[in-house]
Structure formats: structure tokens, C-alpha cells
Amino acid sequence: MADLISVAKVAGVSRATAARAFSDPHLLRADTLRKVLTAAEQLGFRPNHIARQLRTQSSTTVGVLLPSLLNPVFARQLQAMEQQARLAGYGLLVATSDYKPEREAAIVEHMLNQRVAGLVLTVADADNSAILQTLHQAGMPFVLAHNVPQTAQWPAICVDNRRAMQQATEHLLGLGHRQIGMIAGPMLQSDRARLRYQGYCDAMQAAGLCARPVLEMASHTHADFALLQPHLRGGSALSAVICSNDLLAISLIGGAARAGVRVPRQLSVMGFDGIDIGEQMAPSLASVVQPAASLGAAAIDLLLDHAPRGTRVLAHQLRGGESIAARAFSSIANIGEPS
Template sequence: MGATIRDVAQAAGVSVATVSRLVNGTGRVRDDTARRVQTAIDRLGFRPNAIGRNLSTARTRTLGVVIPSLSNPVFADAVAGINAEAKAQGYTLMFMATDYVRTDEQALVGTLLAYQVDGLILTVADAADSPVLDALDRDDVPYVLIYNQPTARNRPTVTVDNVTAGREVADFFADLGHERLAMVSGTLTASDRARARRDGFVAGAEARGLAAPRVLEVDFVDLDADAAVAPLFADRTGAPTALFCSNDLLAISVIGALGRLGLGVPADVSVIGFDGIAVGAQLHPTLATVAQPSREMGRVATTRLLARLAGETAAPATVLPHTLRPGESAGPAAKPCPADLQVPFHHNGRSPS
């Protein structure tokens, strides 16, 4: 089997898009880069595919989508919005998921570019510090971020104001009389959105004169909610009476874990999630949450990407409105629990069965 375009890109230390531009003559490549690529082509004996060369001179009318997870309905909602707008404009989608593994981002994007997608809509771990975005910027590949936070480099993104949303959650809890707050978050290095929510929540609590909330990080994918939550309630006298979870799926898992600890929601502990997924309104208790317009975010991101493909200059961040949606899982602060009613805590981090 002969060398592939990806083999050439790896040997030359450049992106697949750069090799494609040089081979197909569809864009400018710096002289020193062109020499490295040509040396790799000669050494590997790479022969461009004629069909691929023909496709590269025209649009494939395909958009690549990279999201963190296929299991979280919030991303499914966004993809639905992307797909509806793309389909209306005569485009199809190819999408992949990173499972929150930051080091997989570049490989997945490279795979999509090898299929010659016209542009990308993606969510990365951190838009301010992203090797894959650096490469896309360097190679002038059209893309729009979704959910990621605005950066000093004005990378195009469609998102909500996560910092303000976090502050509003803290205010909501304080207005209900809660004084001991905590947050359960997915891994902060895997999500600039979760960090922004954390920052707003902590700042909001401090602005109301409350102690800084304790922040627990858990694995987004391999979640053990029981083990994560139990230490917070080992000593009920100082335990939080309100928990903010960085997404709705996490909040649902936490509510289940609290029940297994013998704690009622919201009688003993109030819980607020983030995303506004539809299933939250079907639960008992119904889930209080910060709802973000995911489907609309997907639609707007698609229109912005198609505008860039049409030659328009990339616009700065688009921040859409969010809504703090009350639900049965958040209520007035619980009265202090006597010490003799504390939940037993075992060394394995779980309550007795």
C-alpha cells in the first residue's frame, strides 16, 4: 500500500491541509514548508489520488463537527441545530467525539481534514490554549467554536456567558437562605466552560458574604458519583446545603448519590445543574438548571461558518442568552441536622447499604 497524505504530513511535520494545498495548488504555502513537504513526498513516493485532486478544486459541501461526548444530550441538541441549518443550505455532516480527551483533538480534526471537509464546528478543551486551533489558524482552515469561551485572540465562538450564569446560581442559592455552598464539576482542564462556571459561582458566593464554595472535580466519562459526593457529607454539621453541578447529567447522578446517602433533595440538599436538557423536566424532583439554547447555538455556528466559507471575515464571539430555570430540586435551606443524625461514613467513601 502506498504512502498516504497523512504519512506525508507526519513526515514533514505539517497538517494534512497544508499538504493538500501544496499538492492541489489551492492555497499558498511558505517556501520552507513547501520544501519540507516536497522532500517527504519524494522520499515516501506519495502519489496524489486523481479523484481527491478533482474534489479539492471544488467544495465537498461537507462540514466536520467535533464534540466532547456522544452521550450528553446537550451536544446532541447542538448537532441537531447544526444539521438542520447545514441541510437547509445543501451541506452534510461528518462528526466525531473526543470523550473529553484533549490529546485526541488534533488527530480527530486531522481525520476530518483528510476527508476534505469544507470547514469545522468544534468544541475543544480550552480555546485559549489549543494546539489544534493554533494549527487551524496557521493553515487558515475555516472553523467556528461552539460552547467554548471567548479568548483574547477573538477566535470565533458561539456560547453563553458562563461566568455570569455561575454568579446567578450563587445568588439564587443565597436568596433561598443557603450559606454553605459547594460545586461538583467535571475535570476543569477538560472544559473551559466548567472553569468559567466555577469562577462565576465562587465570585458570586463571595460577593454575598458566603464562604468560598468547595469545588470537587470528577471524571466526565468514568463517573462514580457516590464516591465523589459522600466525603462532603461525612460531617453533616458543616456539610453544604446546596450543590451546583457543572452539567445536568452530573446533577442527575449526584441526586441519585444523595438519595443513596439517605439525603433528600431538596429537603436536605438543593441541587442545580447546567444545560437545560429535556429529561431534567421529566424527573422527580424536576431539575433546577441553567438552560442554554444549544440547538440555536448549533444553528448560529453553522450560519457563521458558511458565511466565512463565502468569504466573509470571521466575526468575534457571539454570546446567546441563558436562563436560570427553577425546579423542584432547589428549595429553601434545610435546618441544621443534629449530630446524632449524621450519615455514617465508611473508609471506602460509600454509605452502608
């Protein structure tokens, strides 16, 4: 029968490194872990599973990695996850990456040290995340929430971000808008935003119109209206914008009001997420509604299914609101002139 020393020899590592591959895989480099696991499979080595049982059978804690709790869509999702996990006898260990990809590995390592039973993750880029490959090789159950893997077959639950944004843009086109722009936070921090931009481009190109480059803000939660103002004048002035999330849209509407730009009379604004506060403001926010609570509960169910696989796509909805209207004939340059 093969032993750990044999595995270490075939893998070309020390016995301590080989042992760490089965007790603390997150501490190893991905290529080193791969060598040890490959050698173990070749030799038919079956390790003592005490350490694994600590995290997968005896542990009653689920790790949750979110980009932020400032966005209510994540807070609502988290509340549903906590309720669903509690019904199954689990608690949550929660951390936020603040939309910084470099923080994700450290957070996941900490959660693994806490012997979580599995993880629900929202990462910056699901197709280029080293931590997901490491978790997979280590046999650690995980489910992606909101991410939509395009090349890897990671278990995920999400809405169809590309199709949703395409439909939202088509709705604005149906109102007569032709000069439509998209606003997002830092694109490298969100594969969801990149898919939404593709959906915007799909709709514009299908209508025979030019898709504009995304207007990228420094923050995912605050839009700098001054960056938009140059695009609101001239012969190709924007008459509508669609934001990659509701917080950007809400702050944009506030900035427009302070600048004397009337929404929706002079600029239609649409969001994405469908957070409740959007319906309570004036003008009420038109948005793509994500089923955040259903997504959170389903993520826990999928994780605890013990064999999560594939991508589950939930339905989205378009919510009307007072922040959008049919294309008006006035322009930003006409501010202060009689209407």
C-alpha cells in the same frame, strides 16, 4: 514571479514541505507551517488553489468535533446543526473526543484529509489549543461552539458561562443557602467548567462568603456521591451544590436517594445545561438552560458566513425545579430523627 522553490529556500525547507503547506497544512508542525506561509507572503507567492478549492468551494461537508454525545445538550445541538447544514446543501462529518484533549489533533487531521469545507469544534481549552492556530494559519474556516476564548480572538458561539453560574449561585444564596459547593468533571478537560467555577466564586465572594474548592469527579457524566458525603456533615456542612452539567446533577440526586439524603429537604441540587429529561424526573431539576438548538444552528450559519469572527454570546435562562428549596434547618446528621 515567485515560485514554490523560492518559497522553500526562504523558509529553509524542502520543496515538498513547502508544497505540503498549501495542500496538507495539518501534516506540518505549526512552526514549520508558519515559516512557509511567512515566506510566501514576503515573496508574493500565490499557490495553485485547486487543493484549497476541494475543501472550501467544492466540498459540501462540515466537520464537527464534540466532546461526547452522551450529554443530551450536545446531541440536541448536533441535530440542529444537521438540519441547518442540510438547508444550506451541506452534510456533517462528526467525531467525539471523549473529553480527551490528546484526541483532538488526530480527529481534526482526519477531517482535513476528508476535505471538509470547515469545522465546528468544541475543544478542551480554546486558549491553549495548537490545532486552532494551525487551522487559522492554513486558512481553514472554523467556529468554536461552547468554548469562550479569553485571550485568542477565535470565532465562537456560546453562553456567558461565568455570568450564568454566578446567577445560579446567587439564586441559591437568595434561598438562604450559605454553605454552597460546586461539583464538576475533570477541570483540565473543560474550559467551560473552569469559567463556571469562576462564576460560582464571584457570587460567593460578593456575598462575603468563602468559595470552596471545586469537588472534582472522575467523569463528566457521573457523580460519585461518596465523594460528597464527607462534606455533608459537621458545622460547615453543605446545604446546596451546583453542578457543572445536568448529568452530574441527575446522577448526584440518584446517589443522594440511595444514601437516604432527601433532595431538596436536606440538600438542594442545581444543574447546568437545561436538558429536557431534567424536567421529567422527580424531583425536577433546577438548571441553567443553554439554548442548544439555537447554538447549533447559529454555529453553522456563522461558519458558512465565510468570514467568521469574534464571539457571539447567546442568552441563557435559569429554570426552577423541585431539586432546590429554601435552606432547611435540618442537617444530614439528623437523618432518621423526627422532623
